[in-house]
Amino acid sequence: MIIAIDGPAAAGKGTLARRLAKHFGLAYLDTGLIYRAVGMAVVRADGDPNRPETAEKAARALKPEDLEAQDLRSDAAADAASRVSAIPGVRQALLAFQRKFAKNPPKGAKGAVLDGRDIGTVVCPDADIKLFVTARVEVRAERRFKELRERGLEAIHGRVLADMKERDARDSARPVSPLEPAKDAYQLDTSELDADQAFAAALGFIAANHG
Ligand code: DC
Numbered sequence: 001m002i003i004a005i006d007g008p009a010a011a012g013k014g015t016l017a018r019r020l021a022k023h024f025g026l027a028y029l030d031t032g033l034i035y036r037a038v039g040m041a042v043v044r045a046d047g048d049p050n051r052p053e054t055a056e057k058a059a060r061a062l063k064p065e066d067l068e069a070q071d072l073r074s075d076a077a078a079d080a081a082s083r084v085s086a087i088p089g090v091r092q093a094l095l096a097f098q099r100k101f102a103k104n105p106p107k108g109a110k111g112a113v114l115d116g117r118d119i120g121t122v123v124c125p126d127a128d129i130k131l132f133v134t135a136r137v138e139v140r141a142e143r144r145f146k147e148l149r150e151r152g153l154e155a156i157h158g159r160v161l162a163d164m165k166e167r168d169a170r171d172s173a174r175p176v177s178p179l180e181p182a183k184d185a186y187q188l189d190t191s192e193l194d195a196d197q198a199f200a201a202a203l204g205f206i207a208a209n210h211g
Helices: 013-024 031-044 052-060 064-068 075-084 088-103 119-123 137-150 156-175 195-209
Strands: 002-006 025-030 112-116 131-133 186-189
Touching: 002 013, 002 119, 002 186, 013 025, 013 112, 013 119, 013 131, 013 195, 025 052, 031 052, 031 112, 052 064, 052 075, 052 088, 052 137, 075 156, 088 112, 088 119, 112 119, 119 131, 131 195, 137 156, 186 195
Parallel strands: 002 112, 002 131, 025 112, 131 186
Antiparallel strands: none
């Protein structure tokens, strides 16, 4: 069983993906982390994440342990990820790793949940279940703002909202694998839902659509 979850930042994909993976006994891959690791590898080497040659080299050199780096949740990593992810050669280099995880999940799991931007459209177009999780940008920025504050980090509300809009625009407008729902995806708007309600809605959809 493969569950593909796509959607913009802070829509609730990660929380939902983890809960579904636990519920069904599936492996979980946060594909955003892969792009963040490539972006930070470029930044750490003082490179420009917009430059194809540098970013493609970092993507080809990526090792599984790079996904454990401590700084991948930072805004700097999110920004670098959004830039390297617009480069076709980077996406191509990371495709095999993601597909292998979906087909042969680690630790003998009987399937996988992958979340990202193009899982249902490009990485796993034959996924058994496709969810597209969204929420209004103001709601997503508010969630992100609270999360940063809870982690003790400085955050300015207007800045978080502006960054979120900029990243949405970049992820949606890029010519390769833009952020868009697969035609057969179930669209789940979490603007008015908490994590439990989003989980219940996803389970309801899966029960109705997966033998
Ligand atoms: O989900 P996230 O915020 O960790 O993703 C960081 C960036 O990586 C996001 O701005 C777009 C990119 N990304 C992508 O292009 N394709 C994916 N499957 C996952 C993430």
